[in-house]
Amino acid sequence: MSDLLLSPEHRYAKEIEKRRNEDGSELSILNLGPTHPATHGIFQNILLMDGERILDGEGTVGYIHRAFEKIAENRPFYQITVLTDRMNYCSAPINNMGWWMTLEKALGIEVPKRVQYLRVIIMELARIADHIICSSVMGVDTGALTGFLYVFQFREKIYEIYEEICGARLTTNMGRIGGFEREWSPEAFKKIDAFLEEFPPIWKEFENLLTRNRIFMDRTIGVGAISAEKAISYGFTGPNLRAAGVDYDVRVMQPYSSYEDFEFNIPVGKHGDTYDRFCVRNAEVWESLSIIRQALAKLPEGPFHADVPDYYLPPKDEVYHNMEALIYHFKIVMGEVPVPLTEVYHPVEGGNGEVGFYLITDGSRTPYRLHFRRPCFIYYQAYNDMVRGQMLSDAIATLSSLNVIAGELDA
């Protein structure tokens, strides 16, 4: 199909022509993507190459644009978690919880301490699942498939915990306004305990496999580096920014869901290169494990949801037998609950950085405007800057270390 090829008016075509006339060098164009096994998602990069070296790149995104923000304007508040699931599907619970917290902020709901702790547990599990994917796939992209196959079994264990809590594996749609839809079963806690027991030695082994591996180090150290100043200007947040040496973490800067109750470190890197990003993510997994342990140890007794009958759906058996519950059920489903006119912005620390929800309500059952701050979208624009002057194979390693999730990038 000719329309997918580069037109002769494109600036790269002109550049090739110019260089050929100047010194006879043969530059070439490489079209990386939109569907390419090494890109883990669909973005297109048109690379101007001098042999194996990348002179410049131009990214095209939008190949999986699903119009989340438009859908959100047409859906009642409680149906929007479904969209947040599918944004960063590697760590869906973080997005779910972030959305509920945004709503709770807008509606002025205080949630019980127990809910906050349970949320912390599930969010940290999600972070581990996210980092497992990123780190193991980085191994795959530098030629080490073993680690991937090995640690992926433990991501399955996390999925089993999700299943125990909400019934779904990947797109969890977990929680409700003010809490959870049901109490966590003892089986769920048993599974979390088992995970906390079994996972650390495996993760240690995985780290040993790669962290001091000569080949891996040669492939990643000094590759795709970005300075702290540039990273901040490009809007980096999360592990990618911390790898550049900036200790910005929403969990500490603006603690939500009782993160202030826990002791944890923010791992930071030094050079902002692929290796540092890998190490920061691995270190974060250890911190997450420690947070989960603390939360389980301190887990208070109490209800699993806030007492907000206006927004929290009553249990089904009560709806059938109790007039009041039926009325509330009806009111919530028909969208006749009071929603204040307000604007809120609520950030959470997602797997890849600050996930923000900017919600504008107009008193109706749907948001007037809901904007998602998607960290991937914002930092992926730095990619071409980061790979300029590097080898093609380094570009692949850089891309996988950034952990760009197409669903989040394209909204």
Place this chain on the structure above:
Amino acid sequence: MALETSVIQKKLIENFGLKVSDFFQQHDIFTFEVASDSIVEVMKFLRDDATLRFNFLTDLCGIHYPDYEKERQFAVVYHMHNWMDNVRIRIKCYLDGDKPEIDSVTGLFLSSNWQERETYDFYGIIFKGHPQLKRILNMDEMTSFPLRKEFPMEDSGRTDKDDRFFGRTSQNC
């Protein structure tokens, strides 16, 4: 919180006078309005001033208000964050409904590049001085600006879904 919102307000009014207005605290974020022609100066001041130090552009997005008066039908919202004092602010710029135009802040923050393109893609807001203002998420051939309220969510050219099965008949819609 080391940086009081009253300090921000005072400094801005001292330097920009009537260009900044409508200061108020909304939940945890201090919000104000900036005249659309001076957004670049205001943001540069917020970023570079020794006490304000809003070093990070968190978010940039557009809003469409078709029911407002014509000069205020579009808004561009900027969220900025001062990491040293941990203060967030929200800046709103209202734009004209027929000719939504605002200066690009790509010169101040590299991250605004794609966010402005996205806003252009969704709302058709022109960012003057943007290095490459073209659609980013949608196809280049698209003519509508999908997030404007007048455009429907669903694809109007659909043939695959029978409207009768979705409760939409010619009588009720």
Place this chain on the structure above:
Amino acid sequence: MSDTSKYKTVDAPEGYAGEGFFATKLDSVVGLARANSLWPLPFATSCCGIEFMATMAAHYDVARFGSERMSFSPRQADMLLVMGTIAKKMAPILRQVYEQMSEPKWVIAVGACASSGGVFDTYSVLQGIDKVIPVDVYVPGCPPRPEQILDGIMRLQEIVKSESVRRRSSDEYKDLLGSYNIK
């Protein structure tokens, strides 16, 4: 072969067995061979792709069904697994990938989005990949569990087993491709 072997073999197709010979239809033999060595081309775009990664990994292991090798090149693939939302911007690319595959080729639409657009009934999403390419098996779910994806592959194996070797040169097949404007 003795019954104590730890390897499991597929059953022989229907036919006549005698001393030192076995006679059956060419169709069945070719179908058997094709069905048990389907090389997948994972066209993963979003969430379902992550579930496919789980299907591929050790826990579920799609290799048990003859799909050991992920073929990322369309030329060497038999089975196109479309996993995830296909936006309108992506549709021509999907089509191009399909056209690049060599016959015989089969398509599985994994997940609600690939099958029908799923929850994304919006201006930017293709409402099902069968708008641009023919599909053999639809796998429901958002996203489907790995077991469901495996089930989809097994259903396709059934289709492949019973497919006539002449189908790809038949007029019906040409008409089918013609209706999608694929040569």
